[in-house]
Amino acid sequence: MALSRSVKYQIRDNPNSDFCCVPQCAMSGKLNSCVSFHHFPKDETLRKVWIRNVRRENLVIKRTTTVCSRHFIDTDVIPGGRRRLKEGAVPVLFAWNNYSLLPARPSVWERTQRPEDELPEEMDVELLLQCHDYDGKPEPSALDMACEKIEAQQLVIEELRKRLNEVTLKQSFGLERFSASDDDIRFYTRFASYQHFQAFWRQIEPATRRIVRVGTRAPTLTTTAPDKAADPPRRPNRCLPLIDELFLFLVYLSLGLKEKDLGDRFNIHQSTVSRIIKTWVNFLYTLLGAIGVWMSPEAIRATMPSVFGKYSDxxxxxxxxxxxxxxxxxxxLQSELFSQYKSHTTLKGMIGVSPHGAVTFVSSLFSGSVSDKELFRQSGIIPLLDKDMAVMVDKGFRVDELVPCKVYRPPFLSKKSQLSHEEVLVTQDIARLRIHVERAIRRIKENKLFDTIIPLTIAGSINQLFAVACLLTNYQNKPLVKAWAKES
Incomplete structure (x- = not known):
């Protein structure tokens, strides 16, 4: 049936470098010549069968890689001076099957000794099929188990992909990273919630198609030949989506961060941060400034809170x-900017709010040494007033002769030792109503850019920054008093 396994292999006088690559087989060219060594076939399909049979899946086949004749049945080895294998021969005899292909309980006919030439030619194929059932099909239960395993692996892949997206989102500093936390949105943008921010974005998004970017070159007028059309202007490349550019500008306004810090957070260059800030402050200054914030007397009366009873005009x-x-x-410049009130160089601006708390007027910024009366005169609010209106001011605004309307102002002590009972009540009533303009200013100064020392490097755009911050409070916040929301 096969070469006797009881042969004692002796060391040859003239050994060669041949060796068997089958695991647990120690045959090599150092032993006697009763064993021959055979190279792997060139046919890819047959070679894969050899590799699978010798149980060496990661085997690297070289010119010296061989399998000894011990692993082939005797009929597969053609005797002669140089032993060769029959075409299609496959190694099937190994140490793990005791070099035998016979079943555990052979039949009587198979146990009867016969000469080798009486063995039928079909025996080789039959033995091969016993060892390797190539036509066999997996049982249905095995297919079901494989399908379940694939589904389980797909679920694991989806879970890993989800975790990867979460990690990537946490590493990127953008709006979507904080979309699940209204507290974070409030901290970074001053908007009350993510939905509130999205509502504002939907209002301005159509206008962003016409945004003019700072730093882009204007198209030059050149004379071109009639047969050559001019190239269309190239759109600048964006490092961030438009909504994230707006988010970056609001973070700059809200936290007062340095451009270098913002560049590290958003993973862009510092110069790009500077261009984004200048682009968006000019865009919002133009867009929000084009919306008339000054309200008509009819609109003011329609939204007048009930607490303004005696001052309803x-x-x-x-x-x-x-x-x-x-x-x-x-x-x-130091003498012009120095403020006696703050004991520091300052920039001074005037804010006007309607009785229900909306910002309806924003002046330009002036030097800190200017008086309230002079600032009122130069602010440009006087042409907006008429005789049927009234303005409510603090004691520093002695503007009665400047305006054509009433002025509600707390009374002065003058030369009197104390205020009368009626004057005290008037002072309390006006102070109770004027406190709301102080609350509106506090909302504006929640933007840390204005709550710290403003660098002179942004002096060229500080007016736009201040105006945008004031106008954004009308979109970012809820009513100053919750009860007013019910009244309106």
Whole structure:
């Protein structure tokens, strides 16, 4: 049936470098010549069968890689001076099957000794089929188990993909990272919630198609030949989506971060951050400034809170605010910007709010040494007032002769030792109503850019930044008093 396994292999006088690659087989060219060594076939299909049978899946086949004749049945080896294998021969005899292909309980006919030439030719194929059932099909239960295993692996892949997306989102500093937390949205943008921010974005998104980016070159007028059309202007490449650019600008306004810090957070260059900030401050200044925030007397009366009973004709509540700025090196500029009230160089602006709390007027910024009366005169609010209106101001605004309307202002003590009972009540009533303009200014100064010392490097765009911050409060916040929302 096969070469006797009881042969004692002796060391040859002239050994060669042949060896068997089958695991647990120690045959090599150092032993006697009763064993021959055979190279792997060139046919890919047959070679894969050899590799699978010798149980060496990761086997690297070289010119010296061989299988000894011990692993082939005797009829597969053609005797002669140089032993060769029959075409299609496959190694099937190994140590793990005791070099035998016979079943555990052979039949009587198979146990009867016969000469080798009486064996039928079909025996080789039959033995091969016993060892390797190539036509066999897996049982249905095995297919079911394989399908279940594939489904389980797909679920694991989906879970890993979800975790990867979460990790990637956490590493990127953008709006979507904080979309699940209204507290984070409030901290970074001053908007009350993510839905609130999205509502504002939907209002301005159509206008972003016409946004003019700072730093882009204007198209030059060139004379071209009639037969050659001019190339269309190239659109600048964006490092961030438009909504994330707006988010970056709001973070800059809300937290007052340096451009270098923002560049590290958003993974872009510092110069790109500077261009984005300048682009969006000019865009929002133009867009929000084009919307008329000054309200008509009819609209004011329609939204008038009931607490303004005796002052129901109030059109606007006026107050000034000061923001500390970096001290310039020029002594002349220092004297102009120095504020006695803040004991520091400041920029001063005037805010006007309607009785129900909306910002309806924003002046330009002036030097800190200017008085409230002079700022009121130069702010441009006087042409907006008429005789049927009234303004509510603080004691520093002695503007009675400047305006054509009533002025509600707390009374002065003058030369009197104390205020009368009626004057005290008037002072309390006006102070109780004027406090709302202070709350509106506090909302504006929640933007840390104005709550710290403003650097002179942004002096060229500080007016736009201040106006945008004031106008954004009308979109970012809820009513100053919850009860007013029910009244309106």
């Amino acid at each position: 109030t059109q606007v509540i006026i107050d000034c605010t000061e923001m500390r700025c970096q001290t310039p090196s020029s002594l002349l």
